[in-house]
Amino acid sequence: MFGEVEVCSNVRMVAEKLDRNGSVSQRSIITQLLKELLSTKASKDHGYFLAVTNLKSIGKGEVMNKTGDVLFCVVFNCRTFMPMKGEILLGVVHRTFRHGVLLRCGPVKYIFLSARKMPNYQYISEQNPAFLNDELARIENNVVVRFSVLDVRWIEKMWDMRRDFMMLASLVGDSLGPISSCGSGELDL
Incomplete structure (x- = not known):
């Protein structure tokens, strides 16, 4: 069954991707999100992730103390395919x-x-x-x-x-x- 779900995902940007001011472009965050979705492939609750249909928000980045990497909370809508019994x-x-x-x-x-x-x-x-x-x-x-x-x-x-x-x-x-x-x-x- 096809569906549309809202997903909240934490996207980690490595310190090397930051510019001189310590910021990162929205495009880089979205690219990293898509790479992570591709490697994740599916979830038990939502099924297979087919396509991001709407980007709702990108939260403020939180710097991780030990590594200096930045963690962004990204909320988006995603088209999914969840196989169902009887279908x-x-x-x-x-x-x-x-x-x-x-x-x-x-x-x-x-x-x-x-x-x-x-x-x-x-x-x-x-x-x-x-x-x-x-x-x-x-x-x-x-x-x-x-x-x-x-x-x-x-x-x-x-x-x-x-x-x-x-x-x-x-x-x-x-x-x-x-x-x-x-x-x-x-x-x-």
């Missing part, structure tokens, strides 16, 4: 296994669709492994699939993932499964 989404298959497929949907890179949640689909192991049903609908790499979100889990740190969501998907329901589409197959959210 119907579109994803692109990027790995096919005997036990299911891995999908990607916008910023979400870890969506597992189990073979058990693909009714009437059979695994076909060939040069390009796929799942095939009686109507010859095919689920394989680079195919766009409409799915229902079974569950969502926030992961702080697991394997090589940091601060990300994992989802379980299902094709149980009406109008779910592979869809025909034109273009590259990657979805932009």
Whole structure:
């Protein structure tokens, strides 16, 4: 689900970025904020940070005693994407296994669709492994699939993932499964 949230973030400016007068430009603060959002990527409460839509305020800088760095409180509005249980989404298959497929949907890179949640689909192991049903609908790499979100889990740190969501998907329901589409197959959210 897309949303718009107000976020308050502390932006740290290193002492080397200050000018002779000990001040820092608004542009430098905003650039640092965007870098921090990019590395943060997502939060458990708000979901994935997609875009800053409005800068509300930049507080007065507080000098940190030990380092001389300056900390600014920045308040801004941000467009977010929070995956929700029960939601119907579109994803692109990027790995096919005997036990299911891995999908990607916008910023979400870890969506597992189990073979058990693909009714009437059979695994076909060939040069390009796929799942095939009686109507010859095919689920394989680079195919766009409409799915229902079974569950969502926030992961702080697991394997090589940091601060990300994992989802379980299902094709149980009406109008779910592979869809025909034109273009590259990657979805932009």
